[in-house]
Amino acid sequence: MRRTSTVGLAGVAGVLLLSALVTAQNTAPSTAPRSPWKYYPEDARANVGPGGPAPKRDLGGTWAGESSGAGVKGPVRPEREPPLTPLGKQLWDRNKAESRGVLIADSNDPHLRYCDPFGFPRNMTDQIRAMTITSLPDRVFVLILFQTIWREIWTDGRALPANFAGRGANVHDPTYNGYSVGRWEDDYTFVAETTGMAPETWATEAGHPHSVEARVTERYHRSSKNDLTLTMTMDDPTLYTRPLKLGEIYFRWIPSQTFFNTTCIPSSLQRYLKEMADPAGGASVAR
Amino acid sequence: MKPKVLMMAVLIAAFAAIDRPSFAHHGGTAFDITTPVVLKNAVITEFLWINPHPLIKADYKDDKGNVQQWTMELGGLVGAQLIGWTRTSLQPGDVVTLYVWKAKTGALVGRFNKVDFPDGTTMRDSQTGADDGGRSDSGQRN
Numbered sequence: 001m002r003r004t005s006t007v008g009l010a011g012v013a014g015v016l017l018l019s020a021l022v023t024a025q026n027t028a029p030s031t032a033p034r035s036p037w038k039y040y041p042e043d044a045r046a047n048v049g050p051g052g053p054a055p056k057r058d059l060g061g062t063w064a065g066e067s068s069g070a071g072v073k074g075p076v077r078p079e080r081e082p083p084l085t086p087l088g089k090q091l092w093d094r095n096k097a098e099s100r101g102v103l104i105a106d107s108n109d110p111h112l113r114y115c116d117p118f119g120f121p122r123n124m125t126d127q128i129r130a131m132t133i134t135s136l137p138d139r140v141f142v143l144i145l146f147q148t149i150w151r152e153i154w155t156d157g158r159a160l161p162a163n164f165a166g167r168g169a170n171v172h173d174p175t176y177n178g179y180s181v182g183r184w185e186d187d188y189t190f191v192a193e194t195t196g197m198a199p200e201t202w203a204t205e206a207g208h209p210h211s212v213e214a215r216v217t218e219r220y221h222r223s224s225k226n227d228l229t230l231t232m233t234m235d236d237p238t239l240y241t242r243p244l245k246l247g248e249i250y251f252r253w254i255p256s257q258t259f260f261n262t263t264c265i266p267s268s269l270q271r272y273l274k275e276m277a278d279p280a281g282g283a284s285v286a287r
Numbered sequence: 288m289k290p291k292v293l294m295m296a297v298l299i300a301a302f303a304a305i306d307r308p309s310f311a312h313h314g315g316t317a318f319d320i321t322t323p324v325v326l327k328n329a330v331i332t333e334f335l336w337i338n339p340h341p342l343i344k345a346d347y348k349d350d351k352g353n354v355q356q357w358t359m360e361l362g363g364l365v366g367a368q369l370i371g372w373t374r375t376s377l378q379p380g381d382v383v384t385l386y387v388w389k390a391k392t393g394a395l396v397g398r399f400n401k402v403d404f405p406d407g408t409t410m411r412d413s414q415t416g417a418d419d420g421g422r423s424d425s426g427q428r429n
Contacts (some may be wrong), residue, residue, distance in 0.1 A: 028387055039368070040367065040369075041369055041370065044369060061417075067363070067365070067366075067372035068365070069365060069366055069369040069413075101316070103316065103317055104317075112339075129325060129365055160360075180383075230318075262338055262364060263338065263364060264339065265337065265338060268335075268337035268338055269338070269339065271335070271337070271341065272337065272338075272339060272340060272360070274341070275342065275344075275358050275396075276342055276358055276359075276360050276396055277317075277360075279358075279390065279392060279394040279396045280317040280318065280391075280394065280396045280397070281317045281392070
């Protein structure tokens with residue numbers, strides 16, 4: 001029995017060694033000619049370790065997220081058992097999300113089926129590939145690769161709008177990214193608050209609903225030159241009995257990262273659904 | 288006997304972890320990932336370099352001489368580009384061997400696994416272990 005165990009362990013060790021050798025072989029620097037316009041696997045691995053202390057009050061640069069190919073660790077996902085009010089539960093049950101076990105063919109995800117914009121806060125938690133942060137004296141811009149989105153976070157001291165209903169010139173229209181203000185909490189932590197997001201969007205890939213009065217707090221903490229953590233919560237008393245944890249998203253500073261074009265093209269999506277996803281996910285498929 | 292059975296299970300799991308894809312994104316549950324279907328001498332009819340996933344379309348002649356028209360998807364564009372794919376990696380008329388995880392519906396669609404070219408080179412899907420920037424499995428032709 002002991003011999004069997006030894007043989008088995010040796011087998012597992014052999015498999016792991018083989019895997020490690022393949023990995024080592026494939027991560028060797030390429031000697032092929034390079035184009036400055038392309039982003040190569042070695043670029044994604046450019047920064048290893050913390051890279052030194054974080055600069056003060058500076059989030060500027062290009063950051064790689066989980067889906068960037070840079071080996072950034074996966075995020076803490078939004079709460080899967082959300083603390084819903086009765087209205088919140090009604091909306092949550094209505095949203096058929098692929099990440100809750102629904103096939104694309106049966107989903108009503110407005111982005112997945114129609115190319116509708118993610119909207120905020122989903123665009124900060126779903127498909128996190130590359131993000132650039134830059135600033136002007138009165139605002140911070142967050143540029144998101146996936147779907148070619150930019151957000152502006154005002155830092156001039158203005159208050160968030162509150163009037164999203166009723167009639168009159170002072171009513172604020174909801175927008176896909178909402179209205180955002182921000183401030184430095186300390187030298188390494190920038191906090192943004194956002195409200196007024198278009199309520200027809202999903203707050204997350206899992207289909208968490210939100211109202212126009214929802215208020216999202218983003219906390220960007222730069223712990224080193226190369227590491228940034230974004231923690232997000234959403235306070236929406238109409239739909240949730242307490243603030244919802246939207247998760248933690250991790251980023252690595254990858255200065256040479258290139259912004260590939262990943263815009264959702266409606267005609268391409270319709271072709272993908274018709275010729276691929278819908279035939280692959282008919283109602284008869286076992287879940 | 289129990290430790291032996293346990294060790295066998297561990298070994299099988301270890302091999303399975305290496306060979307099977309982990310679909311991080313669209314539609315992973317729709318495909319039968321027990322064994323890829325092998326389409327020898329398939330003829331590429333179209334390579335669509337599109338979001339959300341590039342599509343390979345190919346004609347394959349089965350044992351009875353019937354031509355099957357297949358459609359299969361790669362991982363996301365960014366992951367594919369990062370391991371060497373471009374919009375011209377496959378071109379109409381290319382004769383290749385395709386490996387594909389077929390849809391459970393039985394339709395001639397599936398998740399692309401890899402392609403073998405006549406010159407002996409191979410290109411892989413970004414999500415068969417190569418979605419992390421080529422760390423674990425370079426998809427470039429080798």
